[in-house]
Each structure stands twice: as C-alpha cells, then as structure tokens.
Amino acid sequence: MKSTFISRENNDVKLRLEFSAEEFDAAIIKAYQEKKGRYTVDGFRKGKAPRKRIEAFYGKDVFYDDAVNDLLNDAYPKAVEELSLEPVDRPTADLGDQVLEEGKGFTVDMAVTVMPEISLQGYKGVEIEKVEEKVADDAVDAELEKVRERNSRMVLVEDRPAQKGDTVLLDYAGFVGEEQFAGGTAERQPLTLGSQTFIPGFEEQLEGVSAGEEREVKVTFPEDYHAENLKGKEAVFKCKIHEIKEKVKDELNDDFAKEVSEFDTLDEFKADILAKLEKGAADRSRRAMRDAALEKVCEANEFEIPKAMIDSEAYEMLREMEQQLQYQGLTLEQYMKYLNKSADDIMADMAPDAEFRVKNRLIMKAIAKAEDLKVEDADMDEALAKLAESYQMEPDKMKEMIGADGLDYLKADVLNTKAVDFIMDNAVIKEAAKEA
Numbered sequence: 001m002k003s004t005f006i007s008r009e010n011n012d013v014k015l016r017l018e019f020s021a022e023e024f025d026a027a028i029i030k031a032y033q034e035k036k037g038r039y040t041v042d043g044f045r046k047g048k049a050p051r052k053r054i055e056a057f058y059g060k061d062v063f064y065d066d067a068v069n070d071l072l073n074d075a076y077p078k079a080v081e082e083l084s085l086e087p088v089d090r091p092t093a094d095l096g097d098q099v100l101e102e103g104k105g106f107t108v109d110m111a112v113t114v115m116p117e118i119s120l121q122g123y124k125g126v127e128i129e130k131v132e133e134k135v136a137d138d139a140v141d142a143e144l145e146k147v148r149e150r151n152s153r154m155v156l157v158e159d160r161p162a163q164k165g166d167t168v169l170l171d172y173a174g175f176v177g178e179e180q181f182a183g184g185t186a187e188r189q190p191l192t193l194g195s196q197t198f199i200p201g202f203e204e205q206l207e208g209v210s211a212g213e214e215r216e217v218k219v220t221f222p223e224d225y226h227a228e229n230l231k232g233k234e235a236v237f238k239c240k241i242h243e244i245k246e247k248v249k250d251e252l253n254d255d256f257a258k259e260v261s262e263f264d265t266l267d268e269f270k271a272d273i274l275a276k277l278e279k280g281a282a283d284r285s286r287r288a289m290r291d292a293a294l295e296k297v298c299e300a301n302e303f304e305i306p307k308a309m310i311d312s313e314a315y316e317m318l319r320e321m322e323q324q325l326q327y328q329g330l331t332l333e334q335y336m337k338y339l340n341k342s343a344d345d346i347m348a349d350m351a352p353d354a355e356f357r358v359k360n361r362l363i364m365k366a367i368a369k370a371e372d373l374k375v376e377d378a379d380m381d382e383a384l385a386k387l388a389e390s391y392q393m394e395p396d397k398m399k400e401m402i403g404a405d406g407l408d409y410l411k412a413d414v415l416n417t418k419a420v421d422f423i424m425d426n427a428v429i430k431e432a433a434k435e436a
C-alpha cells in the first residue's frame with residue numbers, strides 16, 4: 001500500500017491509498033476464507049464450497065467489497081500515522097468509476113476531517129486585572145448562624161400561644177359555603193407560621209392560637225389558583241391545633257464549638273471558618289483571573305473548529321447534565337419534557353459553550369507542546385490521589401476502576417492544568433482601576 005497526501009483545505013484533508021494487484025488478490029483470498037460460511041451452494045455443506053463455485057453462483061465480485069474493506073481497515077490507520085494526521089471524525093472513501101478486477105490494483109481517495117492547525121500567539125504576557133475578593137466583615141457570623149440553624153432543634157411550647165416562626169401541628173377541613181371541598185382536608189399537618197406555604201392569610205390567622213384550641217380561618221382563594229372550582233372563592237377552614245413547637249438554637253460559646261466542630265473554643269472555630277472563607281475567596285479570585293486570561297488567549301487565536309468536535313463536546317455536556325439531573329432525582333426525559341425540547345435542541349443550545357471548551361482545550365494542548373510541558377509520574381500520583389479522595393476510595397482502587405482510558409483522560413487534564421498554570425505564571429496582573 002502506498003499513501004499520498006493530496007490536499008488540505010482548512011480542516012478537511014484528502015489522501016489517496018494505492019493497492020497493488022498482489023494485495024488485492026491476497027485480500028480476496030482472505031475474504032473468501034473468512035466469509036465463505038455465509039454462502040450456500042448445492043452439493044456442498046455450508047462453508048465448504050470452493051471459491052470458484054461460490055463466485056460462479058453469486059458473481060465473480062462476491063468477495064470484492066469485503067476485500068476492499070479489509071484493506072482499508074488495515075491501511076487507513078497506517079496512512080494516518082505516515083502522513084502525521086489527527087482525524088477527528090470517520091473518513092469517507094471513494095473508488096470513483098474504477099472497475100475492480102482480480103489481478104489488478106486500484107486506488108481509493110479518502111476524505112477526513114482533522115485537528116485544526118494552530119499558530120500560537122498571545123499566550124505569554126497576557127494582561128489581566130487583579131481580582132481580590134474580600135471576605136465581608138459579617139461573613140464569619142453569617143456562617144456561624146448557618147451552623148446554628150443546621151444544629152437547631154424543635155422544642156414543644158407549653159407556656160405561650162403560637163407566634164410567627166413556630167411550627168403548629170393541626171387538623172383542618174376546608175368549606176366553601178356549607179360544602180366541604182376535595183383536597184382541603186388534612187390531619188396532624190405540620191405548618192411553620194410565616195413560611196407562606198399555605199393560601200395567603202391562612203398562617204397569619206393562626207398566630208396567637210394555643211395548643212388544644214379550635215379556630216376557623218377565613219381566606220379567599222387567589223384568582224390564579226390551580227383548582228378551577230376554587231379560584232376567587234371565599235372559604236373557611238375549621239382547624240384544631242394539637243401542639244406548637246419552636247426552633248431553638250444553641251448559644252454561641254465554647255460548648256457549642258466543641259459540639260459542632262473539632263475545636264475546643266469558639267475563637268478557634270471562628271478562626272477556622274475565617275481561614276476557609278479566605279481560601280474560598282482567594283480561589284474564586286484566581287479562577288476569575290484565570291478565566292479572563294483564557295478568554296484573552298482564545299480571542300488571540302482564531303481558527304476553525306470542526307463541527308464534529310463541537311457536536312461530540314455538546315454530547316458529552318448533555319451526558320454531564322444527565323448525571324447532574326440524576327443527583328436531583330430527575331431524568332433527562334423529564335427535563336426535556338419540562339423544557340419542551342429534544343436532546344438535539346439542548347445540544348444546539350450548548351454549541352457555543354461546547355465550541356469554547358474545545359477551542360480552549362486545543363490551545364492548551366498546543367501550549368503544552370510548544371513549551372515542552374510534561375506530565376511526570378508524581379503529577380499523576382497527585383491527581384489520582386485527589387480523584388480517589390473525592391470518591392472516598394483508595395488510589396489503587398480508583399486506578400483500577402477508571403482503567404487505561406480514564407488514566408489517559410486524567411493525564412490530558414493534568415497537562416491542560418499545566419498549560420493554564422503556564423499562562424498565569426507569565427501573565428501581567430494589573431491593579432484594577434479605581435472607581436471615580
């Protein structure tokens with residue numbers, strides 16, 4: 001086989017494969033040996049008929065297509081390697097108007113979309129504004145309040161009537177006029193006063209009620225209420241209160257810190273919260289500057305991205321979305337029905353982001369090559385350890401689980417990170433302009 005480069009236009013490459021008569025004849029014999037079991041010829045058991053009898057019965061060219069396909073399957077990868085091509089899609093093959101004959105060679109013109117050629121520029125000395133997110137003065141107190149909220153408990157109220165913020169346990173039955181309506185009845189229903197989960201005006205009328213008390217609540221259903229028979233109607237709910245509970249939060253002191261954290265004092269706990277908030281702010285600041293730098297580098301390097309790569313990335317993004325939906329207890333089908341969109345519609349919406357992701361990845365790969373960035377064993381060990389930690393697994397188990405393909409993906413991700421770090425290490429970070 002001989003491979004010849006014909007032309008390249010943008011990302012579309014044409015090449016020619018030439019096969020000799022000897023190669024074609026050998027491929028026909030191979031095709032006969034592998035495919036003869038498909039054919040039945042009178043007087044012979046299936047798979048036992050001589051080649052000449054099969055060809056006489058089914059046509060002389062009966063094995064030609066299989067022979068050509070076998071040759072192409074073997075020759076195309078070799079041609080791609082010889083010509084230093086990086087295909088991103090399946091190739092097409094064209095034999096033109098050639099007539100295939102045993103004892104005669106043939107040529108195949110092939111077309112394939114390949115990786116874009118990138119003439120790198122503008123990735124060193126990228127100018128970006130300094131981003132320095134500050135931790136708000138009340139941020140630690142706000143975090144402490146969240147911890148108090150998470151660790152709060154409900155306590156039975158016996159010495160006062162219900163007030164806003166309390167949770168009452170009640171029975172109720174709803175009436176329009178003298179008629180009780182469907183769906184307006186419940187027993188031992190918890191309701192937090194002020195939560196605005198019931199019809200407007202309902203919860204406010206229960207403020208001041210006591211445990212064991214019965215009370216009628218009068219409301220008017222909204223005009224946009226979901227039940228047609230109740231829209232705009234006045235109703236009365238006959239309620240009975242079984243109990244009242246209030247949310248109690250612990251005081252902020254050393255005992256609280258010991259209970260909810262690994263620290264012995266509240267001051268130590270506060271210091272840890274502040275350190276984590278500052279680290280989060282620093283990480284977000286760096287990400288913002290990194291994103292700004294990457295956007296500038298992408299703008300400085302314009303090249304055409306093959307549609308096949310964008311479509312593939314959009315498909316991967318759709319799969320990522322499907323996984324995220326599963327974590328929320330939804331299916332992709334449910335989400336598409338809610339949006340009234342097909343998978344193709346969603347991927348079309350994702351196309352701009354998919355294009356940016358592909359472009360960014362290609363540029364980072366080119367930078368890594370230009371700067372001779374390498375992924376060392378220590379880099380892989382660190383990346384594998386972080387991945388394993390996120391899944392609460394041992395690194396060896398994680399390595400076994402993701403397999404060779406997963407390790408290749410992880411290596412590419414590490415190399416991408418090194419390229420991003422190179423951009424940031426060589427960026428020019430300027431102080432943000434002060435507002436007048």
